[in-house]
Amino acid sequence: MKRFSGLALLLVALLAVGCGGSDSPAGPGGGGGPIGGGGNSFTATVDGQPFKADVGTIQVTGNTPATRQGTLAISGFQTSTGVGLTLIISFFIGPATQPLGVNTGTNPGGTGSVLMAPDIWMTPLNGHAGFVTVTARTDKRIAGTFNFTSDGILPGIVPASRVVTNGKFDITIDTGLPPLPSGVGSTAIANIGGQPWNAATIVGLHPGAGVFSVNANNTEYSVTLVTSTLVSAGNTYGIPSQMGMTITHVGTTDSWYGGVGADVGSVTISTFDANRLVASFSGTFQPIGTAVGTLTVTGGAINAYLE
Numbered sequence: 001m002k003r004f005s006g007l008a009l010l011l012v013a014l015l016a017v018g019c020g021g022s023d024s025p026a027g028p029g030g031g032g033g034p035i036g037g038g039g040n041s042f043t044a045t046v047d048g049q050p051f052k053a054d055v056g057t058i059q060v061t062g063n064t065p066a067t068r069q070g071t072l073a074i075s076g077f078q079t080s081t082g083v084g085l086t087l088i089i090s091f092f093i094g095p096a097t098q099p100l101g102v103n104t105g106t107n108p109g110g111t112g113s114v115l116m117a118p119d120i121w122m123t124p125l126n127g128h129a130g131f132v133t134v135t136a137r138t139d140k141r142i143a144g145t146f147n148f149t150s151d152g153i154l155p156g157i158v159p160a161s162r163v164v165t166n167g168k169f170d171i172t173i174d175t176g177l178p179p180l181p182s183g184v185g186s187t188a189i190a191n192i193g194g195q196p197w198n199a200a201t202i203v204g205l206h207p208g209a210g211v212f213s214v215n216a217n218n219t220e221y222s223v224t225l226v227t228s229t230l231v232s233a234g235n236t237y238g239i240p241s242q243m244g245m246t247i248t249h250v251g252t253t254d255s256w257y258g259g260v261g262a263d264v265g266s267v268t269i270s271t272f273d274a275n276r277l278v279a280s281f282s283g284t285f286q287p288i289g290t291a292v293g294t295l296t297v298t299g300g301a302i303n304a305y306l307e
Contacts, residue, residue, distance in 0.1 A: 042076035044146070044167035046083060046114060047159075054079050060142060060171055062178025068305075070181025071104050072142070074169055077115075084115035085164065087146060091185035092134045100148045101129025101218075103201040106305070108185040112148035114162040121150035121162040127198035127218040130164070140177060143170040183305065188216035188223070190281070190300035192247065197221055204277060206306035212277055214304050222248045225267065225281065225302070233272040238263035239283050247285060247295060256285035256295040265297070277304045 042053040053076025062072045069090040077084040089110035092098070098109030101123040112130060113122040123129035130148025146167035152160055188199035199216035206212050210230030216223050226244040229237070237243045240258030245265065248255045258264050265283015272278075281300035287293060 040171045042074070042085065042169045042171065044085060045165045046085070047163055049081070051078055051081070051083055051085060051164075053077055053085070057084075058169075058171055060173055060177055064178055066179035066182045068181060068183030069105060069185070070179060071110075072178060074142070074171065076169075082116060085167075086113045086115070087111070087132060087169075088113075089132055089134075091181050091183070092137055093180050094137050095133075095135055097131055097133040099127060099130070099198060100132055100146065101126050101200060102198075106186050106202045107200065108187065112146065112150055112164060114150050114164065119157050120153050121157070122153050123148050123150050124219055125200035126220065127200040128196075136170075137180075138177075140174065141170075141172045142177060144168075184276075186216075186302075186304040188214075188300075188302040188304065190223070191298045192221050192223075193295055193297075195220075197223075199223070202302075202304050204304040204306040206274055206277075212272070212306060214277060214302060214306075216302060216304070217250065219250055222250055223297075223300075224248075225279075231269060231272065233269050236266050236268040239265035239267065239281075243267045245281065245283065245285070247297065249291070253289040254287070254291035255289045256287055256291055258283065259286040275306050277302065277306055 040055055040058045042058050044051045057077040059075050060072055071088060071090045073086060073088050075084065075086040087110060088104050090104040091108035100109055100112045102109040103125060104110045109132065111123045113120055130146065132144060132146040134142065134144040136143040147165045150162050186202035186204065188202055190197050197220060198218065200218040202216045204212060204214040210232065211227045213226045224246045228244050229242045231237055239245045241263050244258060246255060246257045264285060265281065267279050267281045269279045279302050282298050284294050284296045
């Protein structure tokens, strides 16, 4: 089985659109095929200017055979302006709205990018750079809408960001789209310090019965949950007496944890098996490192794939 990261898919897609595309796109792992009927469209507004991809450059590529993520790269290029757009999305089995600015290897949703050679702007992994809504997903057709704000991938790029609005795509591949995902992605949300937080990358491990560790992060905060006793679904566990939890402010030495005394929070587990954890969490955490003052976390909810 061939597996390709979101970055690999992006590079393939951008290379294709930058070269003018083809009526027979060769996607990663052989996904995709000839586009159908001349009715395909990929349009948007980029920094206030209209974008309409040349039909011959519009592509949908992905992995064959099926993967857990079912990652697709949707791309197009407007020759007259030299602008290319790419969406890379994962875990769409049908109509849904998911965030852009998340890791396509772990989360539902994906990334958006703007190409104006030689520069590229991409959505940061902040968990809230935009949204993509898939309105149709059959074996041959995908359609939807999108918007996002992307940042230059290299320092000093001018402008520092590009804003894409009013995005729409409606694409039919005569030979069939790449396969649907074979698995379900991971999500984690909370209110941290009074601000909404949506994880962009989530990694969960299940090394043995009754134990797990999960890290969920974006460009603002990294949250780690680790069992310190055997746990099971249908129960609530105290932090720190039965569960360890650490929150780190990304890019700083500021961190917060459960402390060493009485419980300051809790984790309630509703589902826990070999490959899935569903839980809620909250608490008021103690500072460590250079952090000052406690940090309150409310409304925490995680639905994580475990390996």
